[in-house]
Amino acid sequence: MLQRRNCILAVLVSLFSGLACAPPAADEAATPEESITKVWAASKFLQDKGASGFASLNSQDGIWTWKDSYVFAFDCRFDRMVAHPTRPDLVGRPIMQITDNNGKYIFIHFQGNVQARLIAARRLVGIRMDAARRRARVA
DSSP, X not given: OOOGGGOEEEEEEEGGGTTSXXXXXXXXXXXXXXXXXXXXXXXHHHHHHGGGGHHHXXXXXXXXXXXXXXXXXXXXXXXXXXXXXXXXXXXXXXXGGOBOTTXXXXXXXXXXXXXXXXXXXXXXXXXXXXXHHHHHHXX
């Protein structure tokens, strides 16, 4: 069974990411709420099914592909794409070598965004802790 510490991630991506060709009609766009719900459901699905659940994520006509969005999974421990419904050619490839249609390394970009958000969150927590310490000294 997959566990969170194994670092197998289910990630949602819109077709606008550069991994697919034609943009969908505006009325077919997934809402943020739908996207979040699908990603959480896929995560639970993979926790329950383990590696046998990848076949379901690879299905272009399955429940993990809807409107203009889809769920794919990669294993960051082994730097490998493990499931992708619209680009089966990516399965098994190192994720850090995957590029979009413009030649930009997608996962390096994702990694940079995550690191920037973590740094910002740490700063925010540090600011709040400093403020709490100052209040505690005054009291």
